[in-house]
Amino acid sequence: MPNCDVKGRALMIPYPVLVFNGFCRSIMALTLDDVRRAAHLARIAVSDTEASAALAQLTQVFGMIEQMQAVDVSNIAPMSHAQDLVLRLRQDVVTETDQRQANQAVAPEVEHGLYLVPKVIE
Amino acid sequence: MTYQTLQSLAQNLAKGTCSSVEITQDYLNKINELNLSLNCFISVDPARSLAQAAQADQRRARGEAGPLTGIPLAHKDIFCAKDWLTTCGSKMLSNFVSPYDAHVVESLNAAGMVTLGKTNMDEFAMGSSNETSFFGVVHNPWDLNRVPGGSSGGSAAAVAAGLAPVATGTDTGGSIRQPAALTGICGLKPTYGTVSRYGMIAFASSLDQAGPMAHTAADLALLLNAMVGFDGRDSTSLERPYTDYTGQLTQPLKGLRIGLPKEFLAAGLAPEVEQAVAAAIAQYQQLGATIVDVTLPNMGLSVPVYYVLAPAEASSNLSRYDGVRYGHRAAEYVDLMDMYKRSRAEGFGAEVKRRILIGTYVLSHGYYDAYYIRAQKLRRLIAQDFVAAFALCDVIMGPTSPTTAFKLGEKSADPLQMYLSDIYTIGVNLAGLPGMSIPCGFDGQGLPVGLQIIGNYFDEARMLNVAHQLQQVSDWHLRAPTAGVRS
Numbered sequence: 001m002p003n004c005d006v007k008g009r010a011l012m013i014p015y016p017v018l019v020f021n022g023f024c025r026s027i028m029a030l031t032l033d034d035v036r037r038a039a040h041l042a043r044i045a046v047s048d049t050e051a052s053a054a055l056a057q058l059t060q061v062f063g064m065i066e067q068m069q070a071v072d073v074s075n076i077a078p079m080s081h082a083q084d085l086v087l088r089l090r091q092d093v094v095t096e097t098d099q100r101q102a103n104q105a106v107a108p109e110v111e112h113g114l115y116l117v118p119k120v121i122e
Numbered sequence: 123m124t125y126q127t128l129q130s131l132a133q134n135l136a137k138g139t140c141s142s143v144e145i146t147q148d149y150l151n152k153i154n155e156l157n158l159s160l161n162c163f164i165s166v167d168p169a170r171s172l173a174q175a176a177q178a179d180q181r182r183a184r185g186e187a188g189p190l191t192g193i194p195l196a197h198k199d200i201f202c203a204k205d206w207l208t209t210c211g212s213k214m215l216s217n218f219v220s221p222y223d224a225h226v227v228e229s230l231n232a233a234g235m236v237t238l239g240k241t242n243m244d245e246f247a248m249g250s251s252n253e254t255s256f257f258g259v260v261h262n263p264w265d266l267n268r269v270p271g272g273s274s275g276g277s278a279a280a281v282a283a284g285l286a287p288v289a290t291g292t293d294t295g296g297s298i299r300q301p302a303a304l305t306g307i308c309g310l311k312p313t314y315g316t317v318s319r320y321g322m323i324a325f326a327s328s329l330d331q332a333g334p335m336a337h338t339a340a341d342l343a344l345l346l347n348a349m350v351g352f353d354g355r356d357s358t359s360l361e362r363p364y365t366d367y368t369g370q371l372t373q374p375l376k377g378l379r380i381g382l383p384k385e386f387l388a389a390g391l392a393p394e395v396e397q398a399v400a401a402a403i404a405q406y407q408q409l410g411a412t413i414v415d416v417t418l419p420n421m422g423l424s425v426p427v428y429y430v431l432a433p434a435e436a437s438s439n440l441s442r443y444d445g446v447r448y449g450h451r452a453a454e455y456v457d458l459m460d461m462y463k464r465s466r467a468e469g470f471g472a473e474v475k476r477r478i479l480i481g482t483y484v485l486s487h488g489y490y491d492a493y494y495i496r497a498q499k500l501r502r503l504i505a506q507d508f509v510a511a512f513a514l515c516d517v518i519m520g521p522t523s524p525t526t527a528f529k530l531g532e533k534s535a536d537p538l539q540m541y542l543s544d545i546y547t548i549g550v551n552l553a554g555l556p557g558m559s560i561p562c563g564f565d566g567q568g569l570p571v572g573l574q575i576i577g578n579y580f581d582e583a584r585m586l587n588v589a590h591q592l593q594q595v596s597d598w599h600l601r602a603p604t605a606g607v608r609s
Binding site: 030034035037038039041042043044045046054057058060061062064065066067068069071073076077078079080081082083085087088090099102103104105106107108109115117118119120 | 217218219221222314315328329354357358360420422423425426427429430437441444445446447448449451455456457458459460461462463464466467470475476478479480481482483486492493495496497498499500501502503505537538541542552553554579
């Protein structure tokens, strides 16, 4: 009983318990480039030190996530919502009133009702 | 240390033995006295609270008071409250004064409740110890060197220490139940879709749900009554017939079938937690309940599944913080891309960045099927386990957290250890089920233990009945911390 402790109780997550079986498929190890790429996609500046630290932590987390590979999911439909409900549509009418002033009061930089950002088109 | 329940405060207000202004002033005094050592509030605004209390008293004088009119409460700082600083525990929103009210805030204001302040929390609700807050750690009132749990740690500590009679919280993976357990109070996460998420700052939208935190099950029921309701502004809000959650409280428990999943007795469960939970279950048997063995065979997968789905949804939700329309903007940058990157690097803390990176990675090209879709499929297996279990029982019981409150700093350097402490609560969020935690004992160090009660979909009234009945024959919920808040 490899997945039970001495009392015969199920061992749930004492990391790194990976239940390898025929469905298991290893995903390639995370690299520093993966971390930098994800950081770029997420628009978060990372220094080399931060990227290395993140790599070590994410490798650990993905080691745990890897347990998902041990289960056969071929005949299961993905569940994206807690109740499998069809999302409701609302009437196609204007419901929002003009809140520009209130909303822009918390903006970092506005001028004439417009949000200011660095120049994007030369 | 003593505290008053919402129910007793409401009775006093109704009898006219005290006013809302008096009660509110009393709580503001306690906050003033103890918040320095607990750090459970991020913002308080006594003048505003007292003005709201005065309005509640006038409403009562006009004969227009409802059951909650004049009762003070604390809101987790994840709920937008008009003209209140609303930070979500983050530097990113440390300057954000909300221009509008969340549905929950609006509903409780309409009921005449008085906002005492906004409570501290893990940054963007990502944490199980309240140690990721930009505004500093919250201390557990039972032992100031220990965590209050998270992410609703400020709300939990405030109620436990008597700085608010009740509070709001949110629960994405256990963020109401686990801090309730670690601070010896009650907390309930309703069925997904029951409470509107409008104005509740989003973390993982398919899992996030708001709920009440209080000293007793009866108080939870009273507060939940005012939080629930259809709201067209949340596309996942459900249209359901009105339920009075206090309606079943006094029903006897004879014939109640309690499901005990064997997976809940896993390695890593502290023996004293196991004993306290077993003692509570034995007490339920004396009350007429029967025990049914059930199994949740895929429960072990809930942590890995959650740490794919929640970060994936978070990475998408948190993309809105771009330093353009609101929130932190870096002081220096060379172009728009640099502005985004620096604003987000400066505005988010380490745990939030870690989860955004995990989420971005699992959603990225080439990994989407292996991680995200696979996790969604496993989510269905986890939910189906609960459906099968509820064919055999009325409620499922077990521990809320594998341990009592751990020491500040004990797990903060090891994200994985922290993630694993949510093992008993996460499955409930993945399935969309209601779950609650109530106090059921103490360990040898005097730290509270929480009993988790999981109900079938929309069965909150029954769960509250089950919790209330235990509270009629035990006094765990009446204990209040003394040593912690004085040291």
